[in-house]
Amino acid sequence: MVPLHAAYVLLNFAPLLVLSVPPIWTQPEQVHLSYAGAPGSMVVTWTTFNKTDSKVEYGLQGGRLFEMSAKGDVTVFVDSGEERRKMFIHRVTLTGLKPAATYVYHCGSDEGWSDIFSFTALNSSSSFSPRFALYGDLGNENPQSLARLQKETQLGMYDVILHIGDFAYDMHEDNARIGDEFMRQIQSIAAYVPYMTCPGNHESTYNFSNYRNRFSMPGRTESLWYSWNLGSAHIISFSTEVYFYLEYGMDLIFKQYNWLKEDLEEANKPENRALRPWIITMGHRPMYCSDDDQDDCTKFDSWVRVGRNDIKPPAPGLEDLFYHYGVDLELWAHEHTYERLWPVYGDKVYNGSKEQPYVNPKAPVHIITGSAGCRERTDRFNPNPKEWSAFRSTDYGYSRMHVVNATHIYLEQVSDDQYGKVIDSIWVVKEKHGFSAWL
Numbered sequence: 001m002v003p004l005h006a007a008y009v010l011l012n013f014a015p016l017l018v019l020s021v022p023p024i025w026t027q028p029e030q031v032h033l034s035y036a037g038a039p040g041s042m043v044v045t046w047t048t049f050n051k052t053d054s055k056v057e058y059g060l061q062g063g064r065l066f067e068m069s070a071k072g073d074v075t076v077f078v079d080s081g082e083e084r085r086k087m088f089i090h091r092v093t094l095t096g097l098k099p100a101a102t103y104v105y106h107c108g109s110d111e112g113w114s115d116i117f118s119f120t121a122l123n124s125s126s127s128f129s130p131r132f133a134l135y136g137d138l139g140n141e142n143p144q145s146l147a148r149l150q151k152e153t154q155l156g157m158y159d160v161i162l163h164i165g166d167f168a169y170d171m172h173e174d175n176a177r178i179g180d181e182f183m184r185q186i187q188s189i190a191a192y193v194p195y196m197t198c199p200g201n202h203e204s205t206y207n208f209s210n211y212r213n214r215f216s217m218p219g220r221t222e223s224l225w226y227s228w229n230l231g232s233a234h235i236i237s238f239s240t241e242v243y244f245y246l247e248y249g250m251d252l253i254f255k256q257y258n259w260l261k262e263d264l265e266e267a268n269k270p271e272n273r274a275l276r277p278w279i280i281t282m283g284h285r286p287m288y289c290s291d292d293d294q295d296d297c298t299k300f301d302s303w304v305r306v307g308r309n310d311i312k313p314p315a316p317g318l319e320d321l322f323y324h325y326g327v328d329l330e331l332w333a334h335e336h337t338y339e340r341l342w343p344v345y346g347d348k349v350y351n352g353s354k355e356q357p358y359v360n361p362k363a364p365v366h367i368i369t370g371s372a373g374c375r376e377r378t379d380r381f382n383p384n385p386k387e388w389s390a391f392r393s394t395d396y397g398y399s400r401m402h403v404v405n406a407t408h409i410y411l412e413q414v415s416d417d418q419y420g421k422v423i424d425s426i427w428v429v430k431e432k433h434g435f436s437a438w439l
Contacts, residue, residue, distance in 0.1 A: 004178065006034070014401040015328050024050055025049030025309075026048055026050050026111040026112045027048065027112040028046045028114040029187070030043070030045075030047040030214075030364075031117065031191040032190035032191060032195050032215075033119055033191065033195060033198060034215065034218075035194040037219070037228045039098065039099070039122075039124035040095060040098070040121065040124065042093070042097060042119060043092070043093050043216045044072075044093075044105065045089065045090065045214075046090050046108070046114065047087050047088065047090070047214075048090065049087055049088065049386050051074065051088050052074070052108070053071070053106065053109035054073060054109070055109055056069065056070050056092040056106070057069045058070075058104065058106075059104055060103060060298050061104050061118060066105075070095075072091045075089050079175055079176035079206075080205075080206040081174075083175040087176075087180075089214065091216050097121035099122070099238055100120060102120045103118060103119055103120075103121065104117070104118045105117055105145035117310075118178075119193065119194075120159070122160075122194070123231075126232050128230070128231040128358035129169045129404050130159040130230050130233075130403050130431045131159050132159065132161070132402075133158045133399070133400055134400070135163065135164065135333065135369050135397075136166050136200060136284060136369060136370045136372065137165070137202075137336055137374050138167065138186075138373060139373065139375050140168045141169065142373050142375050143185065143373045143374070144372070144373030145397060145398050145414075146373065150164065150189055152170055153188075153189045153193055155210050159193060159194075160193055160230065161190065161193055161256055161380050162331065163197045163198075164283070164333040164369065164370070165200025165240075166200035166201065166203070166284065166333065166370070167179075171214070172209075192358050196217065196237065196285060197215050197217060198225075198237040198238065199211050199224060199284065200241065200284035200333065201244065201284065201334070204248075205244050206221075208224070208248070224256070225259060230403070231403045232277055232278055233278040233279070233280050233403060234272070234276040234279050235281075236264075236279065238256060238260060238282075238283050240283045240284045240334075243303040243307075243308060243315065244296075246311065250315075253315040260318070264322075264327075268325055268326065270303075273434055278329070278433065279326065279327045279433070280330075280403075281327055282323065282332075283304065284332065285332070285334045286302070286335065286368050287304055288319070288341055288366055289332075289335045289368055290382045290389045291335045291337055291339075292379070292383075295334065297335070304318055304361070305318065306319065319345065319346070323435075325438075326437055328365065328409075328430060328433060329365050329409065329428065331369065333369055333370035336376060336379040337370065338368065338369055338391075338392065338395070338413050338424070339368040339389060340368075340391040340413075340424060341367070341368075341390055342389075343358070343362060343364065344363055344364070344366060344388040345362075345363035348363075349388050350362035350438070356428065357377055359427075362435060367399060367411060369398060371393075371394070371395065371396050372396070372398050372420045378396065379394070393413065393423055395417040397414045397415045397416045398414055398416075399411060399412065400412050400413075400414060407429060409426065409427070409428045410425070410426075411425065411427075413423065413425070
């Protein structure tokens with residue numbers, strides 16, 4: 001016979017035992033924007049953990065709230081971890097947006113709506129002067145630059161964010177819960193401005209599945225490579241990781257290379273280069289770096305730069321391709337430092353002049369910005385860098401870029417360690433673009 005006090009305890013816990021069922025997850029979270037690539041468009045992406053409809057209600061700021069609505073699609077993403085956690089990724093594309101107009105929106109369904117957010121539709125004019133924050137290697141743990149970036153975004157300092165690979169550290173960990181929390185962390189940035197991405201090595205687990213499913217970049221390549229136009233710039237995002245993870249398909253190196261060549265050919269048609277003279281690339285692992293580690297670029301024969309002759313057929317690198325088509329600026333991360341290079345090609349410096357190296361440079365300009373903050377901390381530098389290394393810092397921080405017009409781009413590095421101080425800045429000035437600019 002059960003003692004009276006034991007029976008009393010069991011009765012007290014009975015409701016908990018009966019009601020021990022998983023919660024219903026219909027509330028939208030992890031809201032983020034991306035540019036769809038077409039003028040007047042924006043993609044809203046979010047997550048729920050139960051299936052719901054996918055709807056965005058929006059309206060012009062100062063007008064009637066939620067007077068417009070758009071519906072989208074939901075896809076099921078099953079993480080490949082032990083628990084096989086299931087999440088529902090919702091995507092709604094807004095079209096017909098007025099350039100430079102501010103919209104207020106929320107997303108979700110009649111089973112639950114998000115907070116109210118706002119964004120400014122991108123200006124499709126080639127005379128637009130967009131402002132970017134750019135960085136890579138931002139983690140869930142030790143995201144030192146995050147608070148400053150959140151505040152600056154909400155102050156309206158940026159039109160676009162470029163995250164140049166390595167998210168969360170790592171999105172797949174703890175059965176993708178680290179990815180969920182990271183996406184919640186960046187919501188206070190990414191729900192207000194387009195958050196444009198490229199994959200890094202920390203996304204490689206399960207064939208980059210968390211990256212491919214969570215983000216919504218232009219094109220039909222699961223966000224691995226794509227291009228888009230903004231202001232006087234044609235911006236190309238690509239995957240350096242195809243050179244390293246051959247188990248996911250060696251053919252990806254050649255598919256991407258052929259796509260890059262076609263895209264660069266199109267961007268270099270006289271009518272297109274006249275409209276968008278700047279060509280800017282972003283990829284995770286740099287062609288050059290002077291960090292004191294065993295990364296690919298520290299050996300000065302980066303696979304991304306020179307290709308791979310150890311596989312059959314040999315895989316071409318990207319330095320010659322980018323040089324031939326007159327790529328002006330190459331943005332990188334991966335090294336947990338900031339490094340600015342002199343204009344460089346073939347391991348040699350090609351400054352515009354001794355007094356003004358970035359005025360009409362004779363080779364592409366490279367910027368490495370991978371010190372936003374993650375659990376791996378910052379890296380150390382080689383004490384004896386090559387001559388192409390112009391400025392280096394191990395401070396946590398991020399970069400800003402302003403594509404001012406067809407001839408001028410301004411770049412600066414912000415140190416979070418020094419409370420937001422600008423520790424480096426340059427103007428890249430080009431009166432001529434394309435391969436002929438190198439001659």
